[in-house]
Amino acid sequence: MDWDFRRPGTTICVCYQVTNSQALEAWLSADEPSVALLGRLFHCGNHCALCVPYFETLLAQWRQGQWPTENPCPDASG
Numbered sequence: 001m002d003w004d005f006r007r008p009g010t011t012i013c014v015c016y017q018v019t020n021s022q023a024l025e026a027w028l029s030a031d032e033p034s035v036a037l038l039g040r041l042f043h044c045g046n047h048c049a050l051c052v053p054y055f056e057t058l059l060a061q062w063r064q065g066q067w068p069t070e071n072p073c074p075d076a077s078g
């Protein structure tokens with residue numbers, strides 16, 4: 001099966017074994033969702049940082065209501 005960073009449960013940060021579902025949970029309960037928050041909570045981006053652009057894309061798509069469909073951002077307009 002191909003690696004799909006948008007598939008729920010997929011490990012995005014390999015260095016610290018953090019999934020996109022963990023990121024989503026953190027963003028849902030945060031006042032100010034950000035990729036930096038994932039760094040503070042899970043150390044994402046503190047080693048190779050290859051996960052950062054993927055988390056940035058997921059966060060942007062989540063804010064736009066494009067990812068994932070079952071847990072839309074409360075602020076997403078569409």
Ligand code: FES
Binds near residue numbers: 013016044047051
């Ligand atoms: S994959 Fe996240 S810090 Fe390396």
